Amino acid sequence: MNIVVCAKQIPDPAEPGALDPQTKTLKRDGKLILDESDMYGVEMALQLAEAAGGGEVTLVSMAPDNKVDGLRSGLAMGAAKAVLVSDPALAGTDALGTAKVLAAAIGKVDGAQLVLTATESSDGYTGTVPEQIAAILGMPSITFAKSIEVRDGTVYVKRQTDAGYDEVECPLPCVVSVTAGVVEPRYPSFKGIMAAKSKPLDQLTLADTGVDAGSVGWGGGGQEIVGIEDAPAREAGEIFEDDGSGVDKIVAYLENLKIV
Amino acid sequence: MTFELNDDAEALRRVVRDFADSEVAPHAAAWDRDHTFPVDTVRAMGDLGLFGIPFPQEYGGGGGNLTLLCVAIEELARVDQSVAITLEAGVGLGANPIYRFGTDDQRERWLPDLVGGRTLAGFGLTEPDAGSDAGATRTKAHQTADGSWVINGEKAFITNSGTEMTSLVTVTAVTGSEPSGRPAISTIVVPSGTPGFEVGPSYRKMGWHASDTHPLVFTDCAVPAENLLGAEGRGFANFLSILDEGRVAIAAMAVGVIQGCLEECQRYANERIAFGRAIGANQAVAFAIADLAVAAHAARLVTYQAAALADAGKPYKAEAAIAKLYTTEAAVSATRTATQVFGGSGYMDETPVARHYRDAKVLEIGEGTSEVQRLVISRSLGLPVS
Numbered sequence: 001m002n003i004v005v006c007a008k009q010i011p012d013p014a015e016p017g018a019l020d021p022q023t024k025t026l027k028r029d030g031k032l033i034l035d036e037s038d039m040y041g042v043e044m045a046l047q048l049a050e051a052a053g054g055g056e057v058t059l060v061s062m063a064p065d066n067k068v069d070g071l072r073s074g075l076a077m078g079a080a081k082a083v084l085v086s087d088p089a090l091a092g093t094d095a096l097g098t099a100k101v102l103a104a105a106i107g108k109v110d111g112a113q114l115v116l117t118a119t120e121s122s123d124g125y126t127g128t129v130p131e132q133i134a135a136i137l138g139m140p141s142i143t144f145a146k147s148i149e150v151r152d153g154t155v156y157v158k159r160q161t162d163a164g165y166d167e168v169e170c171p172l173p174c175v176v177s178v179t180a181g182v183v184e185p186r187y188p189s190f191k192g193i194m195a196a197k198s199k200p201l202d203q204l205t206l207a208d209t210g211v212d213a214g215s216v217g218w219g220g221g222g223q224e225i226v227g228i229e230d231a232p233a234r235e236a237g238e239i240f241e242d243d244g245s246g247v248d249k250i251v252a253y254l255e256n257l258k259i260v
Numbered sequence: 261m262t263f264e265l266n267d268d269a270e271a272l273r274r275v276v277r278d279f280a281d282s283e284v285a286p287h288a289a290a291w292d293r294d295h296t297f298p299v300d301t302v303r304a305m306g307d308l309g310l311f312g313i314p315f316p317q318e319y320g321g322g323g324g325n326l327t328l329l330c331v332a333i334e335e336l337a338r339v340d341q342s343v344a345i346t347l348e349a350g351v352g353l354g355a356n357p358i359y360r361f362g363t364d365d366q367r368e369r370w371l372p373d374l375v376g377g378r379t380l381a382g383f384g385l386t387e388p389d390a391g392s393d394a395g396a397t398r399t400k401a402h403q404t405a406d407g408s409w410v411i412n413g414e415k416a417f418i419t420n421s422g423t424e425m426t427s428l429v430t431v432t433a434v435t436g437s438e439p440s441g442r443p444a445i446s447t448i449v450v451p452s453g454t455p456g457f458e459v460g461p462s463y464r465k466m467g468w469h470a471s472d473t474h475p476l477v478f479t480d481c482a483v484p485a486e487n488l489l490g491a492e493g494r495g496f497a498n499f500l501s502i503l504d505e506g507r508v509a510i511a512a513m514a515v516g517v518i519q520g521c522l523e524e525c526q527r528y529a530n531e532r533i534a535f536g537r538a539i540g541a542n543q544a545v546a547f548a549i550a551d552l553a554v555a556a557h558a559a560r561l562v563t564y565q566a567a568a569l570a571d572a573g574k575p576y577k578a579e580a581a582i583a584k585l586y587t588t589e590a591a592v593s594a595t596r597t598a599t600q601v602f603g604g605s606g607y608m609d610e611t612p613v614a615r616h617y618r619d620a621k622v623l624e625i626g627e628g629t630s631e632v633q634r635l636v637i638s639r640s641l642g643l644p645v646s
Contacts, residue, residue: 033274069267069271072271073271073274076271076275187275187279188271188275190272190309190312190313190322190324190328191312191322193268194322194324196271
């Protein structure tokens with residue numbers, strides 16, 4: 001079973017991030033790493049391919065400046081190959097435009113039956129791209145998978161909910177977004193790191209994907225970021241000296257919040 | 261000239277740092293307290309391929325080099341020296357002599373498991389009365405009529421010699437005398453469990469509590485003729501030829517220790533409040549931490565420059581000694597500084613800086629004392645030989 005994993009390359013969350021005041025977006029000119037939330041999809045894909053008795057795991061990504069370090073991490077974990085779409089014309093592309101590009105790239109992967117994504121990226125957090133990809137590809141979509149099994153052409157998913165989980169199934173091909181609880185990602189081995197360098201990594205331009213240039217980039221979005229400002233500083237809490245009425249005050253406070 | 265590690269090294273650093281932070285750091289204090297050798301974690305390091313980094317793929321290695329090994333050792337030492345020395349000794353003293361001096365048969369027999377981190381080996385050189393003066397080795401081996409080597413003697417402070425993963429110890433023994441009258445020393449592989457090979461109880465050490473260290477006793481311990489490693493009488497020369505790599509690897513440990521102290525102090529100086537402000541706002545504290553950053557930077561440069569020379573096949577004996585001397589003395593100073601930044605907390609066993617302080621001292625002793633490094637460096641300067 002051939003599986004595609006959408007793998008976002010993001011600025012290292014361990015380094016302080018910065019917004020570009022001109023574009024009002026996150027600066028992405030430094031080193032990019034594989035989004036940790038996508039490691040779960042990579043690991044799940046590797047395990048599903050193994051359980052299916054074979055098949056290739058392909059990473060698909062869109063990133064500026066032909067950055068590949070994050071994809072190398074996924075290849076080091078065991079993915080067979082990667083497809084990167086990188087083009088100066090893609091700068092400023094919104095979530096829907098990103099989904100169009102990724103869907104087009106996924107369409108170029110032979111025999112992809114299952115597409116795995118994270119529920120959302122760790123730097124953009126729109127959480128909309130997985131379903132947009134599914135809609136563009138005309139595939140069913142299941143979200144928030146906490147476990148995935150594939151048997152006889154059907155995907156069985158436990159879908160995380162606030163109350164517990166739903167059992168959902170749908171036929172292949174389909175798109176499934178996975179939570180951080182789906183599997184524990186492996187550490188890439190040293191041999192995996194060394195082998196990753198020689199694995200196929202196709203680099204596509206916007207023209208290669210066939211996506212209309214008018215629907216991506218700064219001008220292609222249906223939205224515009226008109227301003228950015230610092231989040232308001234958290235206000236200082238109220239301090240009561242406990243004069244014996246502390247319990248009453250706490251209860252009153254919680255009642256006011258409609259918690260009790 | 262730029263001096264940056266390549267993409268392989270940075271990718272490896274990211275993985276090992278993640279492993280160290282997630283799988284080692286949370287347990288290091290408990291392993292230290294209970295004197296636990298963390299077998300499962302060491303096996304996981306084997307699965308990561310860390311014990312195979314510098315060895316060729318034909319023996320199951322990763323086809324890397326000394327620089328990459330140093331990256332892995334540095335990142336482990338940043339959070340726990342015991343685990344780092346287990347890797348350093350497992351590669352440098354366990355597998356490396358067999359790779360360097362073994363016959364094809366010996367390599368095929370022992371290397372794949374050592375390189376895969378499924379087994380560990382020790383190197384028995386030091387004796388109760390022969391440390392820096394390795395030529396004073398008293399352990400003896402003689403050959404019987406059927407060619408077997410029969411070993412008698414004692415070894416001291418042997419790392420990785422008594423774990424449940426230990427498969428063998430390579431020991432140096434006097435096997436005759438040279439024409440000059442000096443003892444001829446050979447190296448012989450003794451598998452664990454060989455009759456007459458006794459592993460003594462663990463030492464009570466000042467630090468490195470989660471590292472495995474034992475005295476060894478050999479009493480009429482017989483091993484087959486094919487266990488002789490390298491040419492008879494060449495043991496001392498062989499041993500000297502692999503020392504330089506080990507010195508750079510120990511320097512990498514020291515770099516990790518300094519980096520670990522630096523990061524601990526950065527965090528603590530931002531969090532700890534005294535006299536109404538974070539202690540890092542005081543120059544007495546801030547300057548001490550600045551000095552740690554200087555030490556980490558300088559130590560990293562001397563270490564990786566020596567490793568780069570080794571990987572390029574260029575002479576690096578003096579550079580290895582300089583790296584080992586400078587970085588280990590800087591590391592001991594760094595742990596003292598970090599403990600001072602932490603104040604009373606830094607003297608509590610459970611803080612990483614207290615553990616680093618106890619652990620670091622032996623960096624100035626093992627694999628060639630600071631004095632031996634100064635000897636090597638001074639000899640490289642063309643000074644009169646005493």
